[in-house]
Amino acid sequence: MPLLEISNLKKAYAAPDGGANVVVDVPEFKLDTQAQVALSGESGSGKTTFLNLIAGILAPDTGSIKLNGLELAGLRESARDRVRATTIGYIFQTFNLLQGYTALENVLLGMSFGPGADREFAKALLKRVGLDAKLNHLPRQLSTGQQQRVAVARALANRPKLVLADEPTGNLDHTNARESLKLIREACRENGAALLLVSHDREVLGQFDAVQELHKLNRAAEQPVS
Amino acid sequence: MTLPLIVAKSLRQHLLSTVVTAASIALAGGLLMAVWVVKTQSNDAFTKQNAGFDAVLGARSAKLQLVLNAIFHLEASPGNLPWTDYEDIAKNAAVALALPIAVGDNYHGYRLVGTTTNLFTVEHAPGRKYRVAEGEEFAAGYMEAVLGSFAARQLKLKVGDKFHPYHGLNFDEKQKHDELYVVIGILEPSNTPADRVIWIPLEGIQNMKGHDAKSAAEISAVLVKLKNPIAGRGLELMYNKQGNRLTFAWPIAQVVAELFGKIAWFDKVLELVVWLVAAVATGSVLASIYNSMNERRRDIAILRALGARAHTIFLAVVLECAAIAVLGMIAAFAVYLGITTVAAHIIRTETGVVLDAFAWHPILAWAPAAMIGLSALAGVIPAVKAYRTNVAENLVPVS
Known part of the structure; x- marks a missing residue:
């Protein structure tokens, strides 16, 4: 059974003219346990909305999202929050670290809404991403690459079955991007988590065996300019 | 551990507004407690003060003037x-x-x-x-x-x-x-x-x-x-009703209580003013937190993306408001002691009546409870705003 199984997923927003602006229309998508899949998506392809639907941040208008056998589409918001806290890790392009919290506290927060704070595991994760000497540094005291690594450790903090990564290297330079991607993939593998990564960077996409084009997957996506 | 951590971090992140708002709570809470204690202690001290006597006999006059002059050593003879x-x-x-x-x-x-x-x-x-x-x-x-x-x-x-x-x-x-x-x-x-x-x-x-x-x-x-305080009734009858040359002021407590009865309206106005000050201070908690909601949206969205439930965020905002009031009310006791000490000194200098700033009064429990409760209640409005924060919209960038 796939870890993630999506069918007939639709999400629309109200358009200024009063009509519906369909952003996501995905007939079918599957992701196996511990698989690592990249989705290539340009701006306007609906990739963030698609990931937010899988994460339960947004509720679909119609369709089904089954994660680890659990149907998310019919769940109430608080139940989806619970699923996200226990099953999903999320890496953002802008890292989205909490600026008032140290690296260690950011990772501990990633745990505390789910399985509960485990200081030793949080330290081990930060050590794994090479930040064991920066545990008590605030995000502003870290380089961009180091902030991304904190975000990776935080995404794995709740021992997720699925890690979602939205343009995780978009804010990094070439060298940092390559190292960061390697780290994300290795860390997911070591922790038994599947990885669903969205990017428009050809070099990033080139690292993956399985790449799907979001504008083909999502019928509502704007078609790329050729 | 999570909620206290979120509250503590938020208080620290908004340190200036936390300090200013807590200071307004401290001043209002301190003033509220001080006015109440000085008012009730003065009332008690004056009405229970008889310096060891039951009555005063003096020239024909108002009983109050006689008591103030002979017992409190105020007023002219x-x-x-x-x-x-x-x-x-x-x-x-x-x-x-x-x-x-x-x-x-x-x-x-x-x-x-x-x-x-x-x-x-x-x-x-x-x-x-x-x-x-x-x-x-x-x-x-x-x-x-x-x-x-x-x-x-x-x-x-x-x-x-x-x-x-x-x-x-x-x-x-x-x-x-x-x-x-x-x-x-x-x-x-x-x-x-x-x-x-x-x-x-x-x-x-x-x-x-x-x-x-x-x-x-x-x-x-x-x-x-x-010999027996009740005997004052007979003497009162003799001097005040049957004679017209002298005044027998008895019982002293009742004579002084009449003074406080005459200025009871002032007490009520004073009470109303201090409660209004307290309400304005708790309103400042609301204004402070509500005005900072825009800059908090991203943090709230991140917390939600990490799995924090909407009611956890709601509770965190309410607790933050209550925490500001707690900090304010701790400082309020210093304000209270300052005001009551100065007031007690002035009252003692002017009247000889002694007030005790450290004496227990139920308002010292009620005022902190009321201020913290009102602040938490005021926090419900920004908390609702936080509860409704759109997570997806505030997790930029969106494509």
């Missing part, structure tokens, strides 16, 4: 009464002790009160008499003075010092008497208005040079201790 009136009441079977007093002079604003050595036999509180702590009691007919403890401290007079009294109840350096008095004793603190009096033999006031010759056979009032 309503007039004198002949010595024979003292002798009459002293012989009355219902009277345990009658103490004549004469006033009319001061030393740097502190009243000289002439009386007999019977003063030292009066129990001003159960088991406690007016006792000399340093030196000795004055002797009748001598130019000797025994100072109340507060007067001695304020005037910096000690046993052996000498001074010239001044005529009148208010200090006027041109009104100096020729007589020279020696401080022979200092009373131990009694926490009564007697502490701010300079006690001298009755004859000293009566025979002071410059006083009306008539006053040698007159006194200002008689302080009366009854």
Whole structure:
């Protein structure tokens, strides 16, 4: 059974003219346990909305999202929050670290809404991403690459079955991007988590065996300019 | 651990507004508690204060003026009464002790009160008499003075010092008497208005040079201790209803309570004002948190993306408001002690009535509970805004 199984997923927003602006229309998508899949998506392809639907941040208008056998589409918001806290890790392009919290506290927060704070595991994760000497540094005291690594450790903090990564290297330079991607993939593998990564960077996409084009997957996506 | 951490971090991140808002709570809470305690303690202290006596006999006047003059050593004397009136009441079977007093002079604003050595036999509180702590009691007919403890401290007079009294109840350096008095004793603190009096033999006031010759056979009032306080009713009937020359002010507590009854409306206005101040301060918590919601949206969205439930965020905002009030109310106790200490000093200096800033009063529990509760309630409005924060929209960038 796939870890993630999506069918007939639709999400629309109200358009200024009063009509519906369909952003996501995905007939079918599957992701196996511990698989690592990249989705290539340009701006306007609906990739963030698609990931937010899988994460339960947004509720679909119609369709089904089954994660680890659990149907998310019919769940109430608080139940989806619970699923996200226990099953999903999320890496953002802008890292989205909490600026008032140290690296260690950011990772501990990633745990505390789910399985509960485990200081030793949080330290081990930060050590794994090479930040064991920066545990008590605030995000502003870290380089961009180091902030991304904190975000990776935080995404794995709740021992997720699925890690979602939205343009995780978009804010990094070439060298940092390559190292960061390697780290994300290795860390997911070591922790038994599947990885669903969205990017428009050809070099990033080139690292993956399985790449799907979001504008083909999502019928509502704007078609790329050729 | 999560909620306290989120609250503590948020308070720290918005340190300036936290401090300013907590300070407004501290001022309002401190003011609220201080006004309440000073008001109720003053009321209690004045109405329960009788300096060891049950009644006052004096010239025909308002009872309140008589009590304020003879017991609290405030106000002017309503007039004198002949010595024979003292002798009459002293012989009355219902009277345990009658103490004549004469006033009319001061030393740097502190009243000289002439009386007999019977003063030292009066129990001003159960088991406690007016006792000399340093030196000795004055002797009748001598130019000797025994100072109340507060007067001695304020005037910096000690046993052996000498001074010239001044005529009148208010200090006027041109009104100096020729007589020279020696401080022979200092009373131990009694926490009564007697502490701010300079006690001298009755004859000293009566025979002071410059006083009306008539006053040698007159006194200002008689302080009366009854064998049974109920017996005051008969004396009241005799002096107030059947006679028209003297006033018998009894019971003292009721006379003073009438004063507080007359200014009860002022108490109510004061209460209303301090509650309004408290409401405005808790409103400042609302304004402070609500105004910062825009800059908090991203943090809230991140917390939600990490799995925090909407009601957790709601609770965190309410707790933050309550935490600001807790910090404010801790500081409010310092404000309270500051205000009550100053107020107690002023009241003691002006009236001799002692207030205790450290005494327990239920408002010291009610005010913090009310301020914290109101602040938490005020926090519900920004908390609803936080609860409704759109997570996806605030997790930029979106494509």
